[in-house]
Amino acid sequence: MTTIDDTAAPSTAKPGARPGGKPKGPRFLVVQGTLPYRGLQLGAVLLVALLLLWASGLPAFRMGQITNVFIIAIAIAGLNLVTGYTGLLSIGHSAFFGLGAYTTGILIVKYEFAPLSTIPVAIGLCFVLGLLVGLPSLRIHGLYLALVTLAVAVSFPEIVRRAEELTGGAAGMVVRSRFLAPPEWTGLVRAERGIWMFWFSAAVLAVVMLLCRNLVRSRFGIAMRATRDNEIAAAANGISVARTKIVAFGISGAITGLAGSLFTMYMGALSPDGSFTLLKSIEFITGLVLGGVATQIGPLVGAFAVVFLPYLTASYTEGPLAGVVFGIVLIVIVFLMPEGIVGRVGILARKVVHIVPADHPRLGRADREGPPEPARAEQ
Amino acid sequence: MAADGALLTLRDVTIGFGGVTALDAVGFDVQPGQILGLIGPNGAGKTTLFNCITRIYQPNSGDIRWQGEDLLRVPAHHLPKLGIARTFQNLALFGGMSVFDNTMSGGSSQARIGATSGLVGWPPSRSRTKKLRAKAWELLERLDLVALADAPAAGLPFGTLKRVELARALMAEPKLLLLDEPAGGLTHSEVKALGELIVSLRDDYGFAALLVEHHMGLVLGISDHVVALDFGNKIFEGSPEQVKHDPAVIAAYLGRAA
Numbered sequence: 001m002t003t004i005d006d007t008a009a010p011s012t013a014k015p016g017a018r019p020g021g022k023p024k025g026p027r028f029l030v031v032q033g034t035l036p037y038r039g040l041q042l043g044a045v046l047l048v049a050l051l052l053l054w055a056s057g058l059p060a061f062r063m064g065q066i067t068n069v070f071i072i073a074i075a076i077a078g079l080n081l082v083t084g085y086t087g088l089l090s091i092g093h094s095a096f097f098g099l100g101a102y103t104t105g106i107l108i109v110k111y112e113f114a115p116l117s118t119i120p121v122a123i124g125l126c127f128v129l130g131l132l133v134g135l136p137s138l139r140i141h142g143l144y145l146a147l148v149t150l151a152v153a154v155s156f157p158e159i160v161r162r163a164e165e166l167t168g169g170a171a172g173m174v175v176r177s178r179f180l181a182p183p184e185w186t187g188l189v190r191a192e193r194g195i196w197m198f199w200f201s202a203a204v205l206a207v208v209m210l211l212c213r214n215l216v217r218s219r220f221g222i223a224m225r226a227t228r229d230n231e232i233a234a235a236a237n238g239i240s241v242a243r244t245k246i247v248a249f250g251i252s253g254a255i256t257g258l259a260g261s262l263f264t265m266y267m268g269a270l271s272p273d274g275s276f277t278l279l280k281s282i283e284f285i286t287g288l289v290l291g292g293v294a295t296q297i298g299p300l301v302g303a304f305a306v307v308f309l310p311y312l313t314a315s316y317t318e319g320p321l322a323g324v325v326f327g328i329v330l331i332v333i334v335f336l337m338p339e340g341i342v343g344r345v346g347i348l349a350r351k352v353v354h355i356v357p358a359d360h361p362r363l364g365r366a367d368r369e370g371p372p373e374p375a376r377a378e379q
Numbered sequence: 380m381a382a383d384g385a386l387l388t389l390r391d392v393t394i395g396f397g398g399v400t401a402l403d404a405v406g407f408d409v410q411p412g413q414i415l416g417l418i419g420p421n422g423a424g425k426t427t428l429f430n431c432i433t434r435i436y437q438p439n440s441g442d443i444r445w446q447g448e449d450l451l452r453v454p455a456h457h458l459p460k461l462g463i464a465r466t467f468q469n470l471a472l473f474g475g476m477s478v479f480d481n482t483m484s485g486g487s488s489q490a491r492i493g494a495t496s497g498l499v500g501w502p503p504s505r506s507r508t509k510k511l512r513a514k515a516w517e518l519l520e521r522l523d524l525v526a527l528a529d530a531p532a533a534g535l536p537f538g539t540l541k542r543v544e545l546a547r548a549l550m551a552e553p554k555l556l557l558l559d560e561p562a563g564g565l566t567h568s569e570v571k572a573l574g575e576l577i578v579s580l581r582d583d584y585g586f587a588a589l590l591v592e593h594h595m596g597l598v599l600g601i602s603d604h605v606v607a608l609d610f611g612n613k614i615f616e617g618s619p620e621q622v623k624h625d626p627a628v629i630a631a632y633l634g635r636a637a
Contacts (some may be wrong), residue, residue, distance in 0.1 A: 211498045218497030219487065220413070221507055225471045226484045233471035236433065238459035238488030238551060247494045359509070361516045361525060 001084030029349070033358040052202055060194050062075050064166035064266075065307060067194070071262045073303035074208050076287045083218055083285070084294035085249040087228025088137050091281045092149030095133075095156035096126045096253040098276030100260025102294050105270050108179050115180055122261040123254045130253020134246040157272035172271030180265055193233050197266045203326055204262060205300070208255055213296050215251070225294075256284075290333055292340025301341050305333075385556050386411050386587055387450075392441035401427040404441070407554060410423045412583060416602030418621070420631055423608040424467070425591045429559055432589070433465055434458060459488035462554035466544040468563055474533035476539040478524055478543050479515060483534050484492040487513040490604030501540060513552070518546045521583075522576075538569050547577070550581065550582060556586045570594055575602045599623065607631065 002159050030037050045305060055066050079093045103122040107113040111120075136148045160167045167173055182188035182196035215221050222242045226234040231241050264270060291302025314322040337344040356363065384550060385408035389443055402424045408635050410413050412480050426477045430436040432443060434455040441451040445461055453461065466483070473481050489511060496504035519525045521541045527535065541561060546555055558577070562570045581588060592598045598605065599619040607615035607622060609631040615622055 023434050076413070134620045152497070174405070215497045216502040216506070219483070219490075219511070220494045220497035221478055222476070223487060223492055225476050225480070226487075228474035229475050230471045232435070233467065234474065234484070234487075235456040235484050236458070236465050236467075238456055239484065239492075240456050242600070251494060321636060357512075359512055359516060360528070361520055 001028075013048055026300075027354045028355060029354050030114065031184050031356050031358055031360075031363060037355070046166065048145070052199075056198060063198050064192055067198045067201050067266055068204045069303045069307045070198075071259050071266060072261065072283070072287060072307060073300040074201075074205050075214070075256045076095060076284050076291065076299035076302055077205075077208050077212050078252045078257075078259065079284045080252075080253035080299050081212060081215070081224070081255070081296065082134075082248050084288060084298070085221065085228065086224045086252075088134075088245060088249070089142070089146040090133075090149040090249075090252070091146055091278065091285065092250075093151035093256050093284050094276050094278060094280035095152045096129060096256035097260040097263065097280060098156050098160065098272075099129055101127050101256030101264045101270055101276065101359075102160060102173075102260075103260040104264040105173050108175050108264075109173060110166070112179075114183075116183065119258065119261050126249045126257025126260070127254035130250035131246055131256075133253065134249025137245045137249065138242050140154035143261060149281075150278070151270075153278045157277055160272035167270075169273070170268060170272060172274070175264060175268045177268055180268055197262075201262055204258065204340070208258070209300070212255075216296065218296055220244070222248075286330065288340075290330070290340060292342035292344070292346070295340060295342040295346060298340050298342040305341070343358055381454035384411070385409060386446060387399050387432070388442070388444040389428075389432075389542065389590070390442040390444075392428065392438050392443060393485075394427060394436060394438045396430060396600070400611050402431070402438070405608065405613050406441075406612070407606050407613065409587050409589055411554065412581070412585055412587050413603045414601055415588060416598035416605045417589060417591045417608065418481050418605060418622075418628075419594075419608035419614075421608070422570070423631075424611040425608055426559065427611075428608070429457055429589075429591050430461075431596075432558060457488075458553040459485075459553070462552070463557065464548035464551040464553035466541070466559060466561060468559040470540050470544060472532040472540055472543055472547075475531065477529045477531055478535070478546075479519065479528040481543055482515040482519060482524075482546045482550055483511060484490060486514065488551050515546075515550060518581075520551050521580075522546050523628035537564050538573075541565070541573065543575075545580070549580070550583075550588075553586050557589045558588055558589045558592070559593075560592055561590070562592060562597045570597055571600075575599070 082220045100122040104118040107118040161170045177345040181190040188196050224237045287302030287306040292298030292307040317325050387409040390406040394402045429437050491508040605622045607628045614627045615625050
């Protein structure tokens, strides 16, 4: 505990060998915005593009599964903003998913909207619902807030069943495939809806992940995380905790609603007990935890896990045992990687590659880290 | 002491909890650039007073003004915008965030935080962020924290975290820095270094500081002016030299019979 002393005499300090700091292992230093960094980014984009091309050649059933993964990933990305980054546990996101899905379904079936033009309406409605659900978060915290969102999740299918005129009630709602044909400009015919939804979901997911990345890196993202970690300190530093929570809930709801909207276009059939119950919320939370809470790629990895793990365990075991094995796999993953798959990989990756922001003050003086000179002498 | 030009003015601040009067008509001024030490034995009301200024408690009566403006009408998260920043007694850092992001969070009052502009990466908002980042780096350099910039705050040594809190508070470019028992949990030599650091930061950045502190050595060493509380009453106000010999303060600390 001599750190304060270091400050008093910066000229004798040795910032490269801080107390408690492990000796730095071999690390590649990559500076943001430089050629190697851009190269890494480009490589990642190319890799993703190749994987998508490969997946689009899969049989229709597999491709449909992957489309489902993309849609779930969008929903989890929405949940991640409010639960991962802002620290407000929501088990009500099935309602946003459902509201988005039913908005698109009703607008297509009853009002003959083109599928794509329903998306802004679904996003808007879910944003407003998000703001409303976010309101109680100003007063109640933690598990009590989770209970409020639980009420939203439980009441949604009930409301859908009651509003029979609009939603088709318990019998559900079918969106005829002629309404869901790919737009003409794609050059795809109606039978190729699977391919269209695959690429469209992938594109929407990419945009959503980009927006989320921007948001969590922005000052609003700092405000979200600060609110999560310590509300009193956040307020003392000038962050409006109320606004941050409510807006985060709104954006989160809007993104999960967008996923619901895509779900309608993908499935073509909706029923209140099918995909919009509490179980769906649990699925989102499971995916978020498996993939990595408050990580940018966690939602995608988590979506793959929640969609494919049950298939995988079912293929090795039979009957009800599959559910047990699935449960055990979940426990093992959470036990071994409490920070989630992406969180774990991130920790490992940081031991090898160290990404430095371009405005790091020590960069001007030397290319390597291990600051060559002590802190600039003041006074 | 004249109220003219004072940054912070407290008059007759009174607050009670149940039957206990925690503060009874306390009043004093903080002048620009001044380090004011607020001392008193346990239970004297120091932290209560601190919480009244930082808008966590609402006084029952009295007046707290900031350059003439009624502070009791300002919500807590607007204080940094006015130029009032604080540190916490037992540290209140954002454990899951890096030292750099913790520092950046201190600049939240400096420019509008837009969610939409954050989503789309709106260029004007980016250039504001860029300026704040430059300032954050400058403060981290000044406080010798650059090597730890990307380390998560959780898990760093206590003394280091105190400096992170200082960096975060200074991001708000405060005119008044409220320090809640900064020496708590530090060793003797760390306290000395902290005192020197506070004074040199004050000299560089020109803020006034209200220092609520138990550690007499620190208070008497760096304060320009001292206010002593006991059982919610102001029992002394004057220079650090005078306070050492003030019978009321000595009695409060050592007991009346002494």
